[in-house]
Amino acid sequence: MAYKKLKDWFDKALAILLSEKIQPVFQGFDSQRFIREIDTGIHGLELKARVELIADILREHLPQDYPQSISILTAVLGPENEKETGMFTEGYWIMPIAKYVEKYGVEHYSESIAAIREITTRHTGEYCIRPFLERYPDKTLAVMGMWSRDENVHVRRLASEGLRPRLPWARKLDQFIANPEPILQILENLKDDDSKFVQKSVANNIHDILKDNYQIGLQTLERWSQDPTRARQWIIKHALRNHIKQGNPEAIRLVERC
Known part of the structure; x- marks a missing residue:
């Protein structure tokens, strides 16, 4: 075809x-x-x-x-x-x-x-x-918090993917570029998700956050690296992929810890 x-x-x-x-x-x-x-x-x-x-x-x-x-x-x-x-x-x-x-x-x-x-x-x-x-940021964040615990994998993924500050093909979410903390609260519910589909979205979300709020994103990954699950190990490596390619010593140290 x-x-x-x-x-x-x-x-x-x-x-x-x-x-x-x-x-x-x-x-x-x-x-x-x-x-x-x-x-x-x-x-x-x-x-x-x-x-x-x-x-x-x-x-x-x-x-x-x-x-x-x-x-x-x-x-x-x-x-x-x-x-x-x-x-x-x-x-x-x-x-x-x-x-x-x-x-x-x-x-x-x-x-x-x-x-x-x-x-x-x-x-x-x-x-x-x-x-x-x-x-409606507060009301919608509350809904997405519930979605992050949904039985349906597509709904859980949406709780992360819909919140990506710099989602390709979409307009930026400036309020979360200024303050990513509401996103991170929801990602806490998803950081150990068994689905690679969800894990990839969480990693890409953190990857977005690192572009504008490097220290906040890195501190989150540092915390997640403490006794990490396999899901978190994969998320951390994928979130830091560009920083690793660039030889960023903080990223390399964090990935080696995992």
């Missing part, structure tokens, strides 16, 4: 797929017009613009009452992803739904937070959670 860029999956075929999922749930959905508007609008657009365009066209074709529209969209998500892979290769089509929540759901906190949890068990909510962290 010929290689297909990720952006090219967001095309007429995806519009057809979405319409086939939505129409049985919302019979007033104008599938033909929806497909036509996406097919004529996506040409020349890159990935993020395509995803946003589809979210915007969904907004036009769904009930304007957000709680009603998001209930329709969550109803089409299908079964949860039981693997630690496939977020994009299989769940890519959910990206416009996540963008819909990110762009149109901030005024509807409870419905959107519930939708983000559903989305992340099939795809990822790491991008759409960020406006809620900015608008």
